[in-house]
Amino acid sequence: MSADVETGLPQARYSYGGDEFVFVELAEAMSLKVNFRAMAITNRLKEEGVEGVMDVCPSNASYMVRIDPDVLHPDTLISRLKEIDEEVGDVKGFELRTRVVDVPVMMEDPWTHEALMRFRDRHQDPEATDLEYSARINGYDSKDDFIAALLGSPWLITMIGFVPGLPWCYQLVPPEEQVEVPKYVRPRTFTPERAFGFGGGFAVVYSVQGAGGYQLYGLAPAPVLDVKQRLKDFEDSIVFPKPGDVWNYRGVDREEFDEIRASVEDGSFEYRKKDFTFRADRALEDPHAYNEEILGVLYGD
Amino acid sequence: MAIRVKSPGLLTTVQDTGRFGEYAIGMPPSGAMDVFSYQVGNYLVGNEDGSAGLEITYFGPELEFTESAVIAVTGAEMPPKINGEEAPTWETLSVEEGDVLSFDYLRNGARSYLAVAGGIDVPVFMHSRSTYTLIGLGGYEGRALQAGDELQLGDARNGDARNGDAQVGKKVDADAIPRYTKETELRVIIGLASYRLTQESMKEFLNVEWTVTPDADRVGYRYRGGELGFVEREQPAGAGSDPANVVDFGYPIGSIQVPGGVEPIVLMNDAVTGGGYATIGTVISADRDRLAQSKTNDKTRFRSIELEEALAARGDRRKTLAEIKDSLA
Numbered sequence: 001m002s003a004d005v006e007t008g009l010p011q012a013r014y015s016y017g018g019d020e021f022v023f024v025e026l027a028e029a030m031s032l033k034v035n036f037r038a039m040a041i042t043n044r045l046k047e048e049g050v051e052g053v054m055d056v057c058p059s060n061a062s063y064m065v066r067i068d069p070d071v072l073h074p075d076t077l078i079s080r081l082k083e084i085d086e087e088v089g090d091v092k093g094f095e096l097r098t099r100v101v102d103v104p105v106m107m108e109d110p111w112t113h114e115a116l117m118r119f120r121d122r123h124q125d126p127e128a129t130d131l132e133y134s135a136r137i138n139g140y141d142s143k144d145d146f147i148a149a150l151l152g153s154p155w156l157i158t159m160i161g162f163v164p165g166l167p168w169c170y171q172l173v174p175p176e177e178q179v180e181v182p183k184y185v186r187p188r189t190f191t192p193e194r195a196f197g198f199g200g201g202f203a204v205v206y207s208v209q210g211a212g213g214y215q216l217y218g219l220a221p222a223p224v225l226d227v228k229q230r231l232k233d234f235e236d237s238i239v240f241p242k243p244g245d246v247w248n249y250r251g252v253d254r255e256e257f258d259e260i261r262a263s264v265e266d267g268s269f270e271y272r273k274k275d276f277t278f279r280a281d282r283a284l285e286d287p288h289a290y291n292e293e294i295l296g297v298l299y300g301d
Numbered sequence: 302m303a304i305r306v307k308s309p310g311l312l313t314t315v316q317d318t319g320r321f322g323e324y325a326i327g328m329p330p331s332g333a334m335d336v337f338s339y340q341v342g343n344y345l346v347g348n349e350d351g352s353a354g355l356e357i358t359y360f361g362p363e364l365e366f367t368e369s370a371v372i373a374v375t376g377a378e379m380p381p382k383i384n385g386e387e388a389p390t391w392e393t394l395s396v397e398e399g400d401v402l403s404f405d406y407l408r409n410g411a412r413s414y415l416a417v418a419g420g421i422d423v424p425v426f427m428h429s430r431s432t433y434t435l436i437g438l439g440g441y442e443g444r445a446l447q448a449g450d451e452l453q454l455g456d457a458r459n460g461d462a463r464n465g466d467a468q469v470g471k472k473v474d475a476d477a478i479p480r481y482t483k484e485t486e487l488r489v490i491i492g493l494a495s496y497r498l499t500q501e502s503m504k505e506f507l508n509v510e511w512t513v514t515p516d517a518d519r520v521g522y523r524y525r526g527g528e529l530g531f532v533e534r535e536q537p538a539g540a541g542s543d544p545a546n547v548v549d550f551g552y553p554i555g556s557i558q559v560p561g562g563v564e565p566i567v568l569m570n571d572a573v574t575g576g577g578y579a580t581i582g583t584v585i586s587a588d589r590d591r592l593a594q595s596k597t598n599d600k601t602r603f604r605s606i607e608l609e610e611a612l613a614a615r616g617d618r619r620k621t622l623a624e625i626k627d628s629l630a
Contacts, residue, residue, distance in 0.1 A: 015492035016608050017490075017583045018555045018584060018585050018611065019490070019586050019612055019615050020553065020555075021553035021554075021583065027537075028547070030538050031538065036609060055321070055322060055325055056325060057325040057574070060550065061548045062550040064550070064553065070615070132514055159550075159551075161327035162573045163327050164328045171356065178539075180538070180539070181541075182541050184539050200540050200541035200549065201540075201548070202539065207327075220390060227436060227437070238326075239327070243325075
């Protein structure tokens with residue numbers, strides 16, 4: 001993808017998704033900065049409340065807008081999006097009023113282990129588990145070091161979708177520390193609900209049971225989708241994650257996993273979360289120090 | 302109660318125009334796959350636009366009416382029968398208490414629509430009555446109909462067409478009824494991540510006669526018939542190692558992806574809203590009605606068009622529907 005000489009930013013690709021969608025790929029490669037741009041542009045578009053805009057969907061390194069073309073011509077929207085893109089620029093000073101959330105996850109749980117063992121014939125390395133394989137190809141000496149890296153720094157929700165409520169999470173660490181793994185050679189036909197998985201550069205929590213191709217590492221005791229809206233965190237929406245959320249995956253043992261499951265079952269579970277103003281510059285300039293601060297906000301008193 | 306399901310058919314679901322405005326949380330619209338046939342059904346029985354009806358796929362159900370009703374069957378050539386006697390499609394019919402509606406075998410097309418005056422009354426979930434079976438929401442208990450289900454009728458009648466009785470005997474002009482064949486041409490706007498396909502592969506995509514595989518449902522249609530290749534590149538950060546992979550992004554309804562290079566998939570009403578496979582273009586909205594009436598082993602060609610032609614086709618379809626509506630009022 002060509003880069004703009006003056007700003008150094010990659011040139012966005014504007015494209016029609018049939019007559020009802022406009023799709024904008026800001027960059028082919030994922031980075032924190034490009035996701036900040038996608039969020040800044042789509043937030044601005046939502047604030048403007050343009051007539052004929054039906055859905056505004058930020059995604060990892062891109063975004064998509066569904067329109068009613070009888071009301072808003074796709075080219076009219078694209079012109080406006082290009083203006084917003086220039087106004088947003090390289091997102092210097094971009095701030096996001098968001099929240100930081102504690103998300104428990106039990107690594108190497110028996111349920112996802114059972115699932116991944118059923119589908120070894122579809123995996124790159126049938127002799128290893130998904131964690132062992134991922135640790136090795138990312139240069140970690142042991143599976144435990146790899147787990148420590150995943151649980152050691154918080155994540156940004158960069159996209160929601162695939163199925164309702166599924167969050168794509170990108171870790172707030174420098175590019176050289178980003179984990180990257182391939183998806184299964186052939187997708188599984190079964191993934192447990194709430195499985196914690198990883199594919200490409202993204203961690204996910206599967207919101208529902210179903211097919212899936214991401215490497216499987218663990219299981220979250222708390223849901224990300226609650227269609228019946230039983231839990232307090234789902235009062236306003238059947239879906240918990242929001243783009244721009246900052247999540248910290250915290251390892252829990254079987255005992256705590258079972259306690260959380262029981263509180264989900266009796267309807268009393270609530271995520272630990274704090275309001276937070278996320279500063280893009282700080283996440284880009286000194287991520288490790290900023291992550292310490294973020295965790296202080298979440299777990300401090 | 303108004304309709305008792307004696308047998309459900311292969312896949313019969315409650316659908317309306319769809320659940321819009323929730324794409325950003327990963328919620329596909331669901332709704333009638335062939336919007337044209339579904340809407341004309343509502344016109345025939347005098348319903349408000351957007352009233353829920355039944356979408357009947359491949360093999361029809363057997364439905365007993367427990368009170369008199371005004372109905373219409375549109376869409377596929379799957380002849381309806383009332384108490385065993387063949388009844389016309391694209392025409393408003395009246396049924397009495399105890400009448401049984403069944404269907405003969407499918408001759409052409411894939412989906413029939415049953416409209417009932419008043420609409421099928423199921424709870425509205427996120428501003429729609431459409432069924433989304435993957436999560437089990439909307440429609441009748443979030444699932445396809447089963448034997449023994451009992452459906453209520455609503456009150457979604459237009460103005461003074463109460464009971465829809467005044468509509469009985471009205472029919473759609475023969476020229477306005479779509480003809481379904483075993484060959485379909487679908488117009489697409491090439492774009493999205495089409496830069497990932499080699500030029501030769503894009504040509505092949507547009508030249509090959511594709512065959513609808515058995516994987517053709519409300520989630521999407523898969524095709525076989527050609528083999529497409531991707532431009533070689535060093536995979537960008539976050540995309541994963543397969544050349545078909547991109548950094549996960551949103552999928553428009555109607556978008557086409559080619560995961561392994563050999564099986565293009567057109568995503569439809571119940572599809573995933575995003576993922577990591579390169580998309581190469583999008584079937585225009587006006588042609589998705591016909592796509593929804595194609596079925597396994599039917600042939601399909603994709604033709605590339607520009608946006609203005611897609612918007613014109615959209616306008617033509619809207620005009621045709623408005624004319625049909627006027628003719629039935």
